[in-house]
Amino acid sequence: MSAQPVVVLVECEADGITLVSREAVTFARGLAGRLDDPPVHAVAVGPLPADEERVRDQLAELGVAALHHARDDRLSAYAAAAWAAAVVEVARGQDATALLAAGTPRGNEILAHVAIRLDTLMAANVVGIDETERQEVSGALTVTRQVLGGSALEEMRVDVPLAVLSVAGHALDPEPAPQRGAADVLAYAPSLDSDDLRAQVVRTEASGDADGADALTGARVVVGAGRGAGGPDGFADLLELVDLLGGALGVSRVVTSLGWRPHHEQVGQTGSRISPDLYVACGISGAIQHWAGCQGAKTILSINTDADAPMMTRSNYAVVGDLHEIVPAVNAELRRRLG
Numbered sequence: 001m002s003a004q005p006v007v008v009l010v011e012c013e014a015d016g017i018t019l020v021s022r023e024a025v026t027f028a029r030g031l032a033g034r035l036d037d038p039p040v041h042a043v044a045v046g047p048l049p050a051d052e053e054r055v056r057d058q059l060a061e062l063g064v065a066a067l068h069h070a071r072d073d074r075l076s077a078y079a080a081a082a083w084a085a086a087v088v089e090v091a092r093g094q095d096a097t098a099l100l101a102a103g104t105p106r107g108n109e110i111l112a113h114v115a116i117r118l119d120t121l122m123a124a125n126v127v128g129i130d131e132t133e134r135q136e137v138s139g140a141l142t143v144t145r146q147v148l149g150g151s152a153l154e155e156m157r158v159d160v161p162l163a164v165l166s167v168a169g170h171a172l173d174p175e176p177a178p179q180r181g182a183a184d185v186l187a188y189a190p191s192l193d194s195d196d197l198r199a200q201v202v203r204t205e206a207s208g209d210a211d212g213a214d215a216l217t218g219a220r221v222v223v224g225a226g227r228g229a230g231g232p233d234g235f236a237d238l239l240e241l242v243d244l245l246g247g248a249l250g251v252s253r254v255v256t257s258l259g260w261r262p263h264h265e266q267v268g269q270t271g272s273r274i275s276p277d278l279y280v281a282c283g284i285s286g287a288i289q290h291w292a293g294c295q296g297a298k299t300i301l302s303i304n305t306d307a308d309a310p311m312m313t314r315s316n317y318a319v320v321g322d323l324h325e326i327v328p329a330v331n332a333e334l335r336r337r338l339g
């Protein structure tokens with residue numbers, strides 16, 4: 001069994017490890033399983049959430065053997081170069097066999113710095129790995145990754161001794177490991193150069209939309225609404241459907257551009273990526289930029305007056321008709337069934 005771990009940079013939020021970081025750890029475990037089963041280590045930079053035990057527990061459940069925690073007051077505010085320096089120290093110290101992070105803006109930014117410092121290459125937004133090849137050709141692997149805002153996939157050959165990969169969000173679900181890891185916390189003080197701190201966040205102002213966008217990306221049911229809603233007053237029945245299904249409202253860019261609904265509700269390339277169990281797309285044509293955000297839905301039901309709209313032809317279920325007639329009828333039936 002190799003001691004060279006697969007190392008995953010994990011990002012934290014108030015109550016633990018972020019969902020996409022837990023996905024990345026799960027992905028790393030899959031990668032390790034197809035190599036010679038090296039341990040999976042995590043690295044976290046800056047302050048951990050108040051409930052450190054919860055962080056440990058989450059990582060242990062995911063099979064992580066050790067959490068390297070970079071502690072230094074100068075890392076409290078985000079600085080890509082400094083955070084990368086902290087990750088590189090773990091990668092070098094542990095002689096990592098691969099380095100991963102969630103494909104968030106920060107994850108991608110840090111890994112790009114890391115790849116340059118380690119004189120290697122990075123593949124961003126990976127969703128899969130062909131591991132048969134790695135066993136035959138030392139150091140080379142073929143990855144599948146999302147491009148064009150997630151609307152296309154490409155295969156990429158990465159022929160480097162140390163692969164640096166970011167994992168596209170919601171490419172897989174976080175899965176508990178068959179065997180819990182120890183998740184021992186190994187605190188360290190990385191050596192930081194003053195140059196690493198030349199670009200550092202000094203102030204963050206929440207837009208007020210963050211909670212809404214989180215509710216949308218985490219929803220198990222999303223009711224989508226497009227131009228077919230007809231105007232800012234055309235959402236009452238759709239919002240009732242959201243309530244009845246216990247979901248969230250997601251809209252197309254036309255809807256936000258026209259000011260009918262706020263931007264944090266937008267789904268798509270320039271909005272949120274959603275992966276609900278059910279997406280009910282009402283009056284949405286299904287442009288590629290919208291599809292980029294909703295293609296992760298497990299089941300899609302579309303309601304549209306145009307049977308040939310791309311959203312309809314790509315859906316699992318399609319209802320041809322006026323959403324202003326169909327949605328109230330569905331609501332009435334749901335109300336009846338729910339008592």
Ligand SMILES: Cc1cc2nc3c(=O)[nH]c(=O)nc-3n(C[C@H](O)[C@H](O)[C@H](O)COP(=O)(O)OP(=O)(O)OC[C@H]3O[C@@H](n4cnc5c(N)ncnc54)[C@H](O)[C@@H]3O)c2cc1C
Nearest residue numbers: 226227228252253268269270283284285289290304305323
């Ligand atoms: C760089 C870039 C980024 C973009 N990012 C995004 C993004 O993140 N998200 C996004 O959504 N778009 C995005 N777009 C815009 C995208 O190209 C489309 O213009 C947009 O998605 C269309 O919105 P829509 O489906 O609501 O409107 P339309 O394309 O106008 O479609 C309206 C649909 O409603 C149907 N309809 C009309 N009336 C009714 C009715 N009464 N009942 C039922 N159906 C009805 C019509 O048949 C039609 O299919 C982006 C574009 C660019 C260039």
